[in-house]
Amino acid sequence: xxxxxxxxxxxxxxxxxxxxxxxxxxxxxxxxxxxxxxxxxxxxxxxxxxxxxxxxxxxxxxxxxxxxxxxxxxxxxxxxxxxxxxxxxxxxxxxxxxxxxxxxxxxxxxxxxxxxxxxxxxxxxxxxxxxxxxxxxxxxxxxxxx
Amino acid sequence: xxxxxxxxxxxxxxxxxxxxxxxxxxxxxxxxxxxxxxxxxxxxxxxxxxxxxxxxxxxxxxxxxxxxxxxxxxxxxxxxxxxxxxxxxxxxxxxxxxxxxxxxxxxxxxxxxxxxxxxxxxxxxxxxxxxxxxxxxxxxxxxxxxxxxxxxxxxxxxxxxxxxxxxxxxxxxxxxx
Numbered sequence: 597x598x599x600x601x602x603x604x605x606x607x608x609x610x611x612x613x614x615x616x617x618x619x620x621x622x623x624x625x626x627x628x629x630x631x632x633x634x635x636x637x638x639x640x641x642x643x644x645x646x647x648x649x650x651x652x653x654x655x656x657x658x659x660x661x662x663x664x665x666x667x668x669x670x671x672x673x674x675x676x677x678x679x680x681x682x683x684x685x686x687x688x689x690x691x692x693x694x695x696x697x698x699x700x701x702x703x704x705x706x707x708x709x710x711x712x713x714x715x716x717x718x719x720x721x722x723x724x725x726x727x728x729x730x731x732x733x734x735x736x737x738x739x740x741x742x
Numbered sequence: 743x744x745x746x747x748x749x750x751x752x753x754x755x756x757x758x759x760x761x762x763x764x765x766x767x768x769x770x771x772x773x774x775x776x777x778x779x780x781x782x783x784x785x786x787x788x789x790x791x792x793x794x795x796x797x798x799x800x801x802x803x804x805x806x807x808x809x810x811x812x813x814x815x816x817x818x819x820x821x822x823x824x825x826x827x828x829x830x831x832x833x834x835x836x837x838x839x840x841x842x843x844x845x846x847x848x849x850x851x852x853x854x855x856x857x858x859x860x861x862x863x864x865x866x867x868x869x870x871x872x873x874x875x876x877x878x879x880x881x882x883x884x885x886x887x888x889x890x891x892x893x894x895x896x897x898x899x900x901x902x903x904x905x906x907x908x909x910x911x912x913x914x915x916x917x918x919x
Contacts, residue, residue, distance in 0.1 A: 681775070
């Protein structure tokens with residue numbers, strides 16, 4: 597058991613560290629923060645349920661390198677996201693921007709809540725107007741006794 | 743009776759959505775944002791001669807294929823015979839972008855398997871691949887004579903995909919967009 601635990605601890609310690617270039621990209625903490633935020637919001641196109649921050653596929657590494665380059669060149673965040681979207685489409689962003697094409701993504705949750713609320717209201721108000729079970733029982737009793 | 747109409751419609755709508763979703767084919771395949779737009783500008787050293795270059799201006803004036811390939815890519819090996827077949831027919835110029843590869847390995851590949859390309863650009867760093875929105879080789883772009891991307895094919899080319907996806911666009915004179 598102890599050996600197993602040791603093995604587990606060793607495995608947990610080794611794998612993520614070896615995988616990804618976790619070193620600091622920028623000395624300036626502001627730039628570093630922007631970089632970290634950007635790479636956590638960009639989808640790795642090769643491994644589509646990971647961000648390029650989490651993936652060590654070479655394409656993710658390439659995209660990280662490009663983002664580092666663009667930040668170093670003084671590009672703004674919207675410009676960098678634009679760079680990615682013109683090449684890979686809106687799908688590359690985990691938080692798609694609100695444009696005509698992606699509007700439905702942003703509105704759908706609210707529409708669904710509205711629709712669900714309306715349906716619930718209809719059903720409940722219908723049920724509220726129905727007689728309660730014991731009322732039915734009472735009237736039924738009266739009916740039978742008469 | 744009417745109380746069943748709404749749920750029934752909802753279920754039918756759900757079934758329709760699911761059917762469309764299932765029929766969509768490879769869910770990992772992304773539509774290229776370049777379709778109908780000018781192909782990205784590029785210039786690369788050629789695979790065979792690092793001092794020579796190949797770039798956008800070489801593609802101009804002809805309908806052309808741009809095939810992104812690499813020696814580590816299994817799908818590229820699968821489609822290679824078909825590319826050779828296409829090249830032998832001499833119907834359309836094929837340009838290669840050797841993506842994220844090493845020169846010696848790529849040269850050996852061309853040597854052993856044959857060379858369907860007019861020329862291949864060597865993109866060892868993957869920089870041009872990113873400009874073209876490449877995320878997995880093989881990818882094949884059909885580029886019109888005036889430099890507009892007409893179609894992008896993901897994965898290995900085959901006779902079937904060629905005839906269903908490329909031929910109609912080629913016969914359309916590249917004016918389909």
